[in-house]
Amino acid sequence: xxxxxxxxxxxxxxxxxxxxxxxxxxAAVALFIRRPVEGYADAARRAALTDEADTALRRIxxxxxxALPNSVRVDGxxxxxxxxxxxxxxxxxxxxxxxxxxxxxxxxxxxTTFDVLGPMPTLAAGNGIVVYxxxxxxxxxxxxxxxxxxxxxxxxxxxxxxxxxxxxxxPAPSPGKRFHVVSGPVTYGCVGSxxxxxxxxxxNAAQVAPPVGATTTAVLAxxxxxxxxxxxxxxxxxxxxxxIGTVSMVLxxxxxxxxxxxxxxxxxxxxxxxxxx
Numbered sequence: 029x030x031x032x033x034x035x036x037x038x039x040x041x042x043x044x045x046x047x048x049x050x051x052x053x054x055a056a057v058a059l060f061i062r063r064p065v066e067g068y069a070d071a072a073r074r075a076a077l078t079d080e081a082d083t084a085l086r087r088i089x090x091x092x093x094x095a096l097p098n099s100v101r102v103d104g105x106x107x108x109x110x111x112x113x114x115x116x117x118x119x120x121x122x123x124x125x126x127x128x129x130x131x132x133x134x135x136x137x138x139x140t141t142f143d144v145l146g147p148m149p150t151l152a153a154g155n156g157i158v159v160y161x162x163x164x165x166x167x168x169x170x171x172x173x174x175x176x177x178x179x180x181x182x183x184x185x186x187x188x189x190x191x192x193x194x195x196x197x198x199p200a201p202s203p204g205k206r207f208h209v210v211s212g213p214v215t216y217g218c219v220g221s222x223x224x225x226x227x228x229x230x231x232n233a234a235q236v237a238p239p240v241g242a243t244t245t246a247v248l249a250x251x252x253x254x255x256x257x258x259x260x261x262x263x264x265x266x267x268x269x270x271x272i273g274t275v276s277m278v279l280x281x282x283x284x285x286x287x288x289x290x291x292x293x294x295x296x297x298x299x300x301x302x303x304x305x
Contacts, residue, residue: 029157033068059160062139064275073087073283073291074291075295076098076283077251077281077283077291077293078293078295080249080250080281081249081279081280081281081294081295082176082295083248083249084223084248084249084279084300085277085279085295085297086224086272086297087248088109088216088248088275088277088299089277089297089299091113091214091216092109092111092275092299092301093299093300093301093302094113094115094260095111095112095113095114095301095302096111096112096113096114096158096161096171096208096210096303097161097208097301097302097304097305098161098162098163098164098265098302098303098305099112099161099164099171099172100263100265100273101164101165101235101263102261102262102263102275103235103237105237106257106260106261106262107217107218107237107260107261108215108217108218108238108261109216109217109275109277110213110214110215110216110235110237110239110263111213111214111262111301112158112161112171112172112210112212112213112214112231113211113212113213113214113227114208114209114210114211115149115150115152115155115209115210116149116150116151116208116209117145117149117206117207117208118144118146118148118149118160118181118206118207118209118210118288119144119145119146119204119205119206119207119218120132120133120143120145120146120202120205120206120207120230121133121142121143121144121145121205122201122205124240130135130143131143131187133159133198133201134197135197135198135200135201136197137196137197138192138195138196139190139196139197140178140181140189140190140191140195140196141188141189141190142187142188142190143186143187143188144185144186144187144188145186145205146271148157148183148185148188149187149209150209151180151183151188151209152211154179154180154211154212155179155180155181155209155210155211156171156177156180156193156209156210156211156212157177157178157179157180157188157190157207157208157209157210158171158176158177158180158207158208158209159176159198159201159202159206159207159208160176160198160199160200160201160202160206161176161208161305162200162305165233165234167233168199169200170177170233171197171210171231171251172213172231172232172233173194173231173233174193174194174233175194175195175199176198176199176200177193177194178190178191178192178193178196178198178232179191179192179208180191180197180209188279190263190277193263193286202305204304206305212227212228212229212231213227213229213231213232214226214227214241215227215229215237215238215239216248216261217238218252218258218259219236219238220249220252221250221251221252221253221254222247222249222252223248223249223252223259223279224238224246224247224248225237225244225245225246225248226239226242226244226245227243227244228241228242228243228244229241229242229243234299236250236288240298249279249281250281251281251282251283252279252280252281252282253280253281253282253292253294255280256276257280258278258279258280259278259280260276260277260278261275262275262276263275263276263301264276265303266303271299271302271303271304272300272301272302272303272304273300273303274298274299274301275298275299275301276296276297276298277296277297277298277299278294278295279292279294279295280292280293280294280295
């Protein structure tokens with residue numbers, strides 16, 4: 029007897045059925061995992077926006093704590109805050125010692141040298157010496173104007189030699205016999221959709237926003253909201269006590285989500301500024 033062997037295989041109908049079932053299963057799986065995946069992407073995007081805004085505000089806060097007393101000022105638009113950066117300080121000799129020696133700082137004549145009492149601060153080329161800064165505007169006791177600021181020239185411990193910027197003597201002595209070492213003005217401001225840090229420019233008696241001639245411009249945050257309240261600085265002098273002011277900062281960063289909607293992160297922070305000259 030002869031046995032007839034049949035070739036076994038997959039028919040076209042069976043293949044179509046398998047493809048259809050696979051598609052249904054894939055669609056069901058995709059439906060269940062879509063929301064969690066989108067939620068994860070949204071959370072990651074919000075975290076990145078929050079981190080960007082928080083890092084920028086923390087940087088500004090840290091820098092403002094190094095501001096020369098009474099040097100913080102905000103322009104009329106509220107989008108630029110300027111201050112004079114300090115790198116150190118010390119105490120000057122105000123009187124001769126018991127033996128009649130020493131080199132006190134004279135406030136009645138053009139005195140270009142004085143002794144430092146205590147540790148000598150670190151000074152670098154281009155640094156300035158400021159004594160008793162009281163204002164950020166005007167022509168008296170204003171380091172921006174320069175009547176109480178002198179350029180550092182040389183150090184021969186314990187004596188510092190300075191050169192006048194506008195005129196000497198300094199207008200008024202410090203009650204605490206303190207002087208500050210400054211490196212120059214710094215501005216934080218929002219231009220378009222960017223938060224920028226400007227440095228390396230000349231002192232201006234009146235605030236220029238944005239400053240002209242900055243040698244360094246660093247981007248702290250992008251995608252900043254360009255609306256009137258997307259980037260704001262408000263300075264309150266002596267807001268807490270007679271010697272402490274506050275800078276209030278608002279920063280909003282926007283990002284386009286995958287769904288087409290705009291994600292927004294808005295942060296508010298305050299920085300305390302010492303105004304004790």
